[in-house]
Amino acid sequence: MLTERRSALLNLIIDEYVSTALPVGSQYVVRKHHVPYSPATVRLEMARLEEEGYIVQPHTSAGRVPSDKGYRYYVESLMEEETLGLDEREMIRHQFHQTERAMEQWFQLAAAVLAHSVSNFAVVTSPRSRETRLRHVQLVPLQEASALCVVVLNEARIRQQVLAFREPIDETALLLAAGRLNELYAGLSAAELPEQPDAAPELDETVLKAVVELMEQESLALGDVFRDGVHEVLTQPEFARSERMIELIDVLEQRTLSAAIPIGQLSDGISVVIGAENSNEAMRECSIVLSRYGAEGGASGIVGVLGPTRMRYARTIPTVRYLASLLGDLVAQI
């Protein structure tokens, strides 16, 4: 689709622009990369590349900057993924082994490592499967007439809720109720739970209602979201102007990032969304690299990077891939 020379040139332009953030001009490219042509020739080629939409000029008499289309072509055809050094992988792996085995910490660590490694914002969600099943209910007395209802779901998810009763209820009653409910309903999904408990002391009804509520809530939700790297992404020069910065922060701060991240059309491998391909208005100048992780058909989460379109795709993509596989392995142990 693009002549070889033009491809090579586009490659150079992108590499250059990604690392300097400055529009790249013909003379500069020639001098720096020992291209065997004169600036004039390069200019000619650049004009063509611009006509075809791969690069743009911010203004007349400035150098060229890659367009979304340019990056897209780069990611799909030009880029040679960097290979992560063995030492680098080892270092990352090592950090995971050093950590306590509290899952939350894994995800948080993954986000931190990723953000640091690619100097951009990183998101990791805890794994979720489509289905939510009850594993265990536990009732822990709090005060005379209240208890904590702890619900353990499949994939080690835990939700809790405070229950307030109309009258004092003693510990054994709670224990028995929990026993009954576990006996009857363990392994079922929210949809399969009855609205009324089969044998129906009032207590069981209250608890069941709470369980159903928590499970329904749960099956709607995505995994918990872990983030890191706000600082990294904000110090990128594209966000020097503060309005831009605020726009971006608004996106990053959202409780769920679902508005920003196209979870629906997530294919199997790595997905890359570039610039205006984003549905979200505020992210017109950002790219996302993300991947699913976890067992086929089982629980899966997301690991991704968000940064300006001027991003080191060749490094970011393999890094995301590596972390996805790492998390996949860790989660498989559960």
Added chain:
Amino acid sequence: MLTERRSALLNLIIDEYVSTALPVGSQYVVRKHHVPYSPATVRLEMARLEEEGYIVQPHTSAGRVPSDKGYRYYVESLMEEETLGLDEREMIRHQFHQTERAMEQWFQLAAAVLAHSVSNFAVVTSPRSRETRLRHVQLVPLQEASALCVVVLNEARIRQQVLAFREPIDETALLLAAGRLNELYAGLSAAELPEQPDAAPELDETVLKAVVELMEQESLALGDVFRDGVHEVLTQPEFARSERMIELIDVLEQRTLSAAIPIGQLSDGISVVIGAENSNEAMRECSIVLSRYGAEGGASGIVGVLGPTRMRYARTIPTVRYLASLLGDLVAQI
């Protein structure tokens, strides 16, 4: 300490500056507030106020701006706290009643309401007491040789950890182990737990170690931190320059806000920390209004607001106070 007229003038200057963010000049103050003196007199008084350090000039021939000392004096002697309208209180109260009784949501809601109500950044932490006691251990089987260890602590705190065993362990063994541990150790604090279980199957030892680890971790930690209002605070004009903004965000993003928030010297009522009184370098231009909430001697959390020194103290302080009492009531029910 300050003549009445000077106090009144300082009051005017602060009100004016807080609402406009513009240095306030003598003529302006006279015209707008119908002060029964001429600009010249006001200038004289302003000069005195400046000598005494209550206000400063950003540069010659600019109006005056309150100094930290000025705000301090205002907060302590001048300010008349606004009273929250009954309707406003009701609206806030109402939102809490509408919410599910999952505690996390209370705290998140509190932060959101507060941030919105005072147009600044708000923090709420879940309540913690000094002591951490074991209420209940639960072992939920995951795979053949792994289980989820769910630990319920006092005040409805829950922590979990994945346990990996060397060999398959069946469900009843887990149940029995949990029973033994609960029998022996429920009600104890981390320090009181033995390093080796008294009767010591290997399983019990593994679990006990995990429990101790979680509890020790827990007793160091503050409550979970809930935040809201990054957007509000960033759109304040003092953060228009993006470096300032980044500095602030770095503070706000920290996992624990402990660096920013002086939890140690927290007195009983509302604490106000103004500008350079902050130990944190990056917060030289920010103020914090915060309060403890919760039972006397029991578990307590923090509710606070962070914004530029130019803050509506007269509104912020009663709002923080109100939310603290509200959360106190809610938590007391647990």
Added chain:
DNA sequence: ATTAGCACTCGCCCACCGAGAGTGCTAATT
């Protein structure tokens, strides 16, 4: 004690200018 009057100080805005980088086009060269 207050105030009118006045000279003075700065920050802000805007217009202007020159330097520099980069372009497109044309004509000459390979």
Added chain:
DNA sequence: AATTAGCACTCTCGGTGGGCGAGTGCTAAT
């Protein structure tokens, strides 16, 4: 036909300089 040297042109960026306006401090009069 492809490449390149040469050149005129364009546009951004940084610095300069003046005018405006808001605000001040001081002095002398009330």
